[in-house]
Amino acid sequence: xxxxxxxxxxxxxxxxxxxxxxxxxxxxxxxxxxxxxxxxxxxxxxxxxxxxxxxxxxxxxxxxxxxxxxxxxxxxxxxxxxxxxxxxxxxxxxxxxxxxxxxxxxxxxxxxxxxxxxxxxxxxxxxxxxxxxxxxxxxxxxxxxxxxxxxxxxxxxxxxxxxxxxxxxxxxxxxxxxxxxxxxxxxxxxxxxxxxxxxxx
Numbered sequence: 138x139x140x141x142x143x144x145x146x147x148x149x150x151x152x153x154x155x156x157x158x159x160x161x162x163x164x165x166x167x168x169x170x171x172x173x174x175x176x177x178x179x180x181x182x183x184x185x186x187x188x189x190x191x192x193x194x195x196x197x198x199x200x201x202x203x204x205x206x207x208x209x210x211x212x213x214x215x216x217x218x219x220x221x222x223x224x225x226x227x228x229x230x231x232x233x234x235x236x237x238x239x240x241x242x243x244x245x246x247x248x249x250x251x252x253x254x255x256x257x258x259x260x261x262x263x264x265x266x267x268x269x270x271x272x273x274x275x276x277x278x279x280x281x282x283x284x285x286x287x288x289x290x291x292x293x294x295x296x297x298x299x300x301x302x303x304x305x306x307x308x309x310x311x312x313x314x315x316x317x318x319x320x321x322x323x324x325x326x327x328x329x330x331x332x333x334x335x336x337x338x
């Protein structure tokens with residue numbers, strides 16, 4: 138039985154509109170965060186939320202929290218974590234939609250195995266969101282309470298799995314552009330060339 142994904146049940150034209158919307162919603166916070174740098178991570182000695190995710194030990198988590206308190210941005214870090222209760226669903230939907238679109242492109246390019254792989258990658262995108270919520274649990278305990286083992290370690294493992302799943306799904310989704318080019322090339326070859334023979338009289 139072939140693997141299926143709920144997004145495949147949507148009509149194709151609606152999927153395109155939904156994909157554009159969730160992709161923009163997923164990109165906007167990432168772009169704003171990179172420009173604004175709410176945790177002063179662009180300054181010397183600053184620490185980003187990713188540094189906190191990958192702390193991996195109680196000592197390192199304490200160092201990052203001390204930096205945020207010194208910079209007066211601990212409330213901003215908490216606000217980022219509150220927003221991250223919703224954001225995983227947004228980027229997971231964007232990645233899964235991109236994987237479904239890429240799977241269709243590979244099918245049209247007559248690469249059925251690569252097309253089938255896209256459905257699995259759409260589920261990997263939602264696995265990334267699951268790892269993100271496990272990570273958030275570990276970060277929340279450290280951020281609103283005190284870092285204590287094993288929560289920084291749990292957050293680290295979940296973050297590594299999350300990033301691996303995100304980038305795997307993203308690479309597959311981007312491969313859809315290659316599939317689209319191959320599909321167009323195949324269509325051009327399938328069109329019969331005009332006959333050069335003179336017409337019968």
